[in-house]
Amino acid sequence: MNTIAQWIPIGCGIGSAAAAAVAHHLGARAIGEAAAKEVSAVSFAIMGLMLAVVLAAFPNLFHLHPTPRGIALLAVIAIIDSAGNYFLFKTYRQSHATVAVPLLSLAPAFAFPVAWLSPLPHEDAGLTVAFGYAATVLVVLVSMDWKNLRNFHQVTFIPAILSSLCFGMSAVPTRYLLREWEEFNAPTLYMVRAFLIAGIGLAVWGRRAVPRLRWGQVRVMALRSVFVILQYLLLYKALTLNSVGVALTLANVTPALVLLGGMLFLGEAWSWKRVVPSLMAIAAAWLMT
Secondary structure, rough: OOOOHHHHHHHHHHHHHHHHHHHHHHHHHOOOOOHHHHOOHHHHHHHHHHHHHHHHHHHHHEEEEEHHHHHHHHHHHOOOHHHHHHHHHHHHOOOHHHHHHHOOHHHHHHHHHHHHHOOOOOOOHHHHHHHHHHHHHHHHHHHHOHHHHHHHHHHHHHHHHHHHHHHHHHHHHHHHHHHHHOOOHHHHHHHHHHHHHHHHHHHHHHHOOOOOOHHHHHHHHHHHHHHHHHHHHHHHHHHHHHHHOOOOOOOOOOOHHHHHHHHHHOOOOOOOOHHHHHHHHHHHHHHHH
């Protein structure tokens, strides 16, 4: 792989992580006092409508050639990701950000075994997997606020772990639709997925899925939607260029980037004890590629 081609998937993964950092920050503000079921459907309806407008304006970006097996796999993705996003918003509601974001970065830990159990070509060698787990562990260790961790009960952690598990699992079928079968491209898949998740939320929760939100909440949700869309479009691109485990690891170094960005640009206290492990996490993720 030449140098330029090598940096494209790395850039997509890191770009996805940067967008996710902003999305996580806005997520807690968007949910406010609402319950998870009262936000998820509305949030995905907004994202679906945003992408529908973009694809209507730029029809060349639309790519949809589904087969029965692709439709079945899309339904599986929508169900898994509906659960993942429900637990995501539940985590925002119940956890402090310094605990929530690191725990939500554990998707790669679940993606590696799921990918190995799937019929996907086994692209990840032992050293690549080792770097992936090292990066994931370092991200959690360096970004976790251990003082806040002690203040939370077990019920607080379960939604974050389940959310990471769902997103780690759904990355494998997503890879099939985008690369192995090429039935969707990234923007089309995310638009359809968003509408399906919104529809599942309405079907499960009924009127409770469409709460009376304040205008300020809707604006924050719309702004968050922009960064979530960017996060996933870049992640989907990374999934077509790298293995599932590598793509997810690159896209989940978010806490390390947030920590370094806060020290470099927001005047937060400098700490080599946190900077060095953050750089090691980013380096381990990069060495996987």
